[in-house]
Amino acid sequence: MNFEKGALSNIATVISGYAFKSSWFGEGENKVIRISDIKDNLVDPIKAVHFDADKHKVAEQFIIQESDILIALSGATVGKFGVADKRAVGMYLNQRVAIIRGHNATNSAYIKYVISGQFMDNLLLLAGGAAQPNLSTKDLANMQIPIPTLDEQKCIATILDKASSICRKRKQTIALTDHLLRSLFLDMFGDPVANPKGWKVDKLNDLSTKISSGSTPKGGSKAYVEKGIPFLRSQNVWRNRVDLDDVVYLDEATHEKMEKTSLKNKDLLITKTGRINTENSSLGRAAMFAGEDDTANINGHVYLIRLKPEVINEFVLYIMTTIEYRDYIRSVCVGGIDKRQINKGHLEEFPIIAPPVELQQQFLEKLKAIEKQKIKLTKQLELANNMFAALTQQAFSGELTKQDKVA
Known part of the structure; x- marks a missing residue:
């Protein structure tokens, strides 16, 4: 109906x-x-x-x-x-x-x-x-x-309110895991920029074997192919997350010509340009590449940071995704409101606190445990969202109220 x-x-x-x-x-x-x-x-x-x-x-x-x-x-x-x-x-x-x-x-x-x-x-x-x-x-x-009739509208709204509430509570629980991790970090290490605990501070360049921005393939977007090597752009790099929903691809030959920006496992990525006056600012978002060596590449709006073997990549990444570091990045970037940029010189000078490795390892273990729980919660949220979408479709096709009348 x-x-x-x-x-x-x-x-x-x-x-x-x-x-x-x-x-x-x-x-x-x-x-x-x-x-x-x-x-x-x-x-x-x-x-x-x-x-x-x-x-x-x-x-x-x-x-x-x-x-x-x-x-x-x-x-x-x-x-x-x-x-x-x-x-x-x-x-x-x-x-x-x-x-x-x-x-x-x-x-x-x-x-x-x-x-x-x-x-x-x-x-x-x-x-x-x-x-x-x-x-x-x-x-x-x-x-x-x-x-539909008022009674049917009321029935639909009541059912969707309950389903929406489940989705909202799942989101809130996921947000709480982020707050927990942030509180844990600040308790152990303090503000990573102000450094109130007086940790030794290294420059990002001193912790790295390579800092480089990506490049544009010959022919620009005409070089993209339907399937091949993922070519990551700024829209694929989010806060602590590489999103492949809108990824484009290069063929093997083009990828090999761009070997200088071919990614290695655990390379850190940070967006080079973007606006800073939006909630999901595209400037300075950082994530880690979790794929195998040489299975992806980056364009000119993304930097890759390859850290030395003894450096704990996850610890550096977490620092770069804190609120304090976001504000620091905004203070050193250049350009107008609609188009800001992190220069390579600025990136190389990024200050990274260096607490004892034992403390960093302790934080890493807790981070992994919380992230594992977050993955479970995210799957639950996905199921809840799917349920809500199915109920919505049934609602506007008349199936929900039909079932209610039968019951």
Whole structure:
């Protein structure tokens, strides 16, 4: 059974944000929610800007209510949304963000799942066709979605709330393992940049046998082949993780011509260029290559760091992925806001604390134990996400409510 479709406006009102002047910000007690305050499907008002509502008269229609769904209308994150909780109630909404307000609580609970899936994806494909599409309130209001009865909407929202809660708790547990490891490191070694415990400090160049950036194959992207040797770019290097989802390949002949940047097992990789004003900044992300020798290569936006045999690679990598080191990298990089770069000279001078090897080994053992547990948790999260996706598909095809009626 498939539900009949209709416009979102049948069950919700769509309201565009107000065009605040930036010169108004910084005074008064009233807060304004912007695109940057929408995070992880929630509205986070901690960094919301202030303005004086008594001085600048803004209509009440732009005031956020509890359970309002706020959605980005433009920019790199167009389509991301967050549900307003009590923290955001009474705050004002800025331009480039829209409110989707269900006609009732059941509508709102249902809509947040509708706009998180294929219906929003389909709308974005039709929204201008640009690299960064723009949505309008009219686009949202006219978006075609399944519209079951209120009882069916309530049933769907209740089931998906439970499945979503499982996914969220899995994510929180994984995040706790990261916090545990960070606390352990700081307790054992302190801030790796400020070095309050007074450890000996080495330059990265002194710990390495090779520091080199990658290169571009002759012909550039035309040299890529369907299968072959993985060619890692900055989008493949994340914090302590090499992601091959978007990897490209070189043939054996091209790879051999680029032997100077052929990777060895346990080589450290760090991104050379990128922006620093985003949550997942592409500059200075570090990871370790876990593959076999000479089975991958890197492009010019990635550095490889080959450490000496006696150096504990995992310890150096952990230092380079700390919050303190991220801030250090941002302090020494060069260039404008939209394009920063780590020069090789800066990289060679990176300070690395050198506690006794015995202490480093102790930390490494604990790191491996925590990472092993994290792998198990990640698999559980993957299963939970798959379950949620399957339930969502069943929900909008009418299967969930059908089963409920049969029961």
